[in-house]
Amino acid sequence: MRTIVTGGLDVDARTTPDHASPRRPAWVLLIASFTAFLGGFNQSALNVVLPVIAGDLRPSAVATSWILLAYLVTMCSLLVVFGRIGDLVGRRRLFLSGVGLFALSSAVSAAAPTAGILIVGRGFQGAGAAMMFATGAALIASAYPPKQLGGAMGVYFAVNSLAQFLGPVIGGVIAAQLGWHWVLWPNVAVAVCTVATGFFVLPRDAPKSSGQRLDLLGAGLSIGAITTAITALSLGSGTGWTDLRIVGLFSASASSAVAFVWWERRAESPLVDLSLFAERIFRWANASSFLNCAARFPLVLLIALMFQTVHSSGAAIGGLAVVPVSIGTMLASLSYRLLERRFGAYLLGIVGSLMTGLGILIVLLSVTAHPYALFAGCGGLITGAGAGILVVANGATILRRCDQAALGSVSGIRSLVQMLGNTVGTSLCLAVVTAPLTGGDRSAIFGGHADSLDPAAFGDLRQGFHAAFGLLAVLALVGAVAAARARDGHRRRRAKFTRSPAREDGPGTPLGIG
Numbered sequence: 001m002r003t004i005v006t007g008g009l010d011v012d013a014r015t016t017p018d019h020a021s022p023r024r025p026a027w028v029l030l031i032a033s034f035t036a037f038l039g040g041f042n043q044s045a046l047n048v049v050l051p052v053i054a055g056d057l058r059p060s061a062v063a064t065s066w067i068l069l070a071y072l073v074t075m076c077s078l079l080v081v082f083g084r085i086g087d088l089v090g091r092r093r094l095f096l097s098g099v100g101l102f103a104l105s106s107a108v109s110a111a112a113p114t115a116g117i118l119i120v121g122r123g124f125q126g127a128g129a130a131m132m133f134a135t136g137a138a139l140i141a142s143a144y145p146p147k148q149l150g151g152a153m154g155v156y157f158a159v160n161s162l163a164q165f166l167g168p169v170i171g172g173v174i175a176a177q178l179g180w181h182w183v184l185w186p187n188v189a190v191a192v193c194t195v196a197t198g199f200f201v202l203p204r205d206a207p208k209s210s211g212q213r214l215d216l217l218g219a220g221l222s223i224g225a226i227t228t229a230i231t232a233l234s235l236g237s238g239t240g241w242t243d244l245r246i247v248g249l250f251s252a253s254a255s256s257a258v259a260f261v262w263w264e265r266r267a268e269s270p271l272v273d274l275s276l277f278a279e280r281i282f283r284w285a286n287a288s289s290f291l292n293c294a295a296r297f298p299l300v301l302l303i304a305l306m307f308q309t310v311h312s313s314g315a316a317i318g319g320l321a322v323v324p325v326s327i328g329t330m331l332a333s334l335s336y337r338l339l340e341r342r343f344g345a346y347l348l349g350i351v352g353s354l355m356t357g358l359g360i361l362i363v364l365l366s367v368t369a370h371p372y373a374l375f376a377g378c379g380g381l382i383t384g385a386g387a388g389i390l391v392v393a394n395g396a397t398i399l400r401r402c403d404q405a406a407l408g409s410v411s412g413i414r415s416l417v418q419m420l421g422n423t424v425g426t427s428l429c430l431a432v433v434t435a436p437l438t439g440g441d442r443s444a445i446f447g448g449h450a451d452s453l454d455p456a457a458f459g460d461l462r463q464g465f466h467a468a469f470g471l472l473a474v475l476a477l478v479g480a481v482a483a484a485r486a487r488d489g490h491r492r493r494r495a496k497f498t499r500s501p502a503r504e505d506g507p508g509t510p511l512g513i514g
Helices: 025-057 061-089 091-110 115-143 146-177 181-201 216-239 244-264 274-278 280-309 315-321 323-334 336-343 345-365 372-400 404-434 439-446 457-485 492-496
Strands: 003-006 009-012
Touching: 025 061, 025 091, 025 115, 025 146, 025 181, 061 091, 061 115, 061 216, 061 404, 091 115, 091 181, 091 404, 115 146, 115 372, 115 404, 146 181, 146 315, 146 323, 146 336, 146 372, 216 244, 216 404, 274 280, 280 315, 280 323, 280 345, 280 372, 280 404, 280 457, 315 323, 315 372, 323 336, 323 372, 336 345, 336 372, 345 372, 345 457, 372 404, 372 457, 404 457
Parallel strands: none
Antiparallel strands: 003 009
């Protein structure tokens, strides 16, 4: 029997998903979706209640930024590492451990008497979230047969979109009525129930990468490269990209990344099998995801900021203005299974990227055209729907073609690519929006004091929004080109990435069509 190489491992070509287990796949989807809701709600709600936290704990400006940044940096830097650990020790064990850590760190954060303790708690929350997200999608891919995976991933992403929609609304109400601590306490109860339920219903899995060990040096270099890059991207818009600290962080990130690639090519048991990126489908599908996330996620921030500055709306109206984006993403994700049956994942990936670009161009009209709320709402709905289709199509496409032994690693890479797209796109857009402004006006925008802007500066700000929305549209449309490249191409090397040669996506066919 021929063997195929996936993620640096020799695995039998007969490898099949774990859906043969008598356990019901719906339980796996339910438990994983609970954690997707936890992660999405936690991040979106904290963004809204941060001013309340700052008013209570009175942290410094640097500490205030790290209340959010600690979670983001820790989660992103550990996604790939925990994905690999899940392959080595078993994904069920790591997933439940991550939910447990998330519960414990949420309790620490909720009870934090000082900003320092809150930052530590948020950092451990990020570690728990990384364990959940690196293994959650892999557990779903293991439980569902390939033809049903698209629908399951659609539900998974829809729940996360719902959490991002409800987080600011519910979080704001809870913080106003009960205090910011109670935004975090529900995480504890939900996570504990999830662990208890998951312990009994999640199928036990043996380690898929037996005989392998964790690449500690590669893990350290990966964490260093990602941590410094995320920190620089998150702080650069406020401090200035030429600040010596930002330049130093980028230099450290680049050096660590080069060292990581050098080492992974030589490591006996690498953290990431770099040959995956030589596979056309894997490379271009992840590229389209990166570009789409770089276009979609910053749009939410820009719409809210535009309503509160250019159109002089309050924070509540600005929050409502971004609701159509989440609704579009949720509805498209839930409809994905029906769409894939009719059109196939390959075509949907292209159409999703094009819809994202079209929606952003419609939002661009809302900067000056009237009724601006109608343009922003319709454009946001189309953008959210396009992004929902693209993300689910790419996620299902990548995971259904990946061997069981590498599902954790590939899932971690996929999640990291999306988070990096989010961070890079947000940093670029904030820089573009505020580029026409003077230093004082730029500080007013980042400090949340847009009402103190000089009236003459609003013309420059409109110019900045036009440029930023235009940049996002370009990113989405380039993402459509990348999605169009994500087809098999009759290449000999495709067997490295495919779980089995005899699947519904046969050799030489576009991804997802069969």
